Amino acid sequence: NAGVTQTPKFQVLKTGQSMTLQCTQDMNHNSMYWYRQDPGMGLRLIYYSASEGTTDKGEVPNGYNVSRLNKREFSLRLESAAPSQTSVYFCASSEAPRRTDTQYFGPGTRLTVL
Amino acid sequence: QKEVEQNSGPLSVPEGAIASLNCTYSDRGSQSFFWYRQYSGKSPELIMFIYSNGDKEDGRFTAQLNKASQYVSLLIRDSQPSDSATYLCAVKITGANSKLTFGKGITLSVRP
Secondary structure: OOOEEEEOOEEEEOOOOOEEEEEEEOOOOOEEEEEEEEOOOEEEEEEEEOOOOOOEEOOOOOOEEEEEOOOOEEEEEEOOOOHHHOEEEEEEEEOOOOOOOOOEEOOOEEEEEO | OOOEEEOOOOEEEEOOOOEEEEEEEOOOOEEEEEEEEEOOOOOOEEEEEEOOOEEEEEOOEEEEEEOOOOEEEEEEOOOOHHHOEEEEEEEEEOOOOOOEEEOOOEEEEEEO
16 A cells, blocks of 8 residues: 555756656545645645546646546646746645545655756 | 745754644634644655644644634644654635645754
């Protein structure tokens, strides 16, 4: 039981390049999330998927797209990377929308855009 | 705008002391409150959650919630150097599916 896994762990891109961050969870969770974490800014929600087949924007969606491929996988795509997207990206999952629902985080992807 | 505020820190306490971490929130529709710990270079991990007014204890950790005053706190008793980390407060708002709004975190340093 690996929990939440993310690939890659590190990535360096040039401005304008594209890439996809992959996230997989094996906990049979319904909801999945993508966050970015910048120094002094805390965790900010980019996109989330409350259940398979649905996706919604979070606080900072501009410049990103997502795909909920199936119940286990939720990918984040940067179509044309910009230096402002240099950040640490975390994927998380939770069982279901309820009051005490807990989010479990993956190990993160450290992305640098030059 | 829904906000979650934490003291900017950093907070430094001697080993064995009680560390008190505070968090305030602006949305009265907030229903659940979570404390996560994040070691440098690692991902956040849940310490505990609370949703009823009062105290909730789990080992050396106590979460306190006061909805009237809109604050939630985390007390760490008998602080250890291994407690040195960044602590994130997160709030779930009623009707927001399972979305959480995070504070910016406070860094705790426990001096041996």
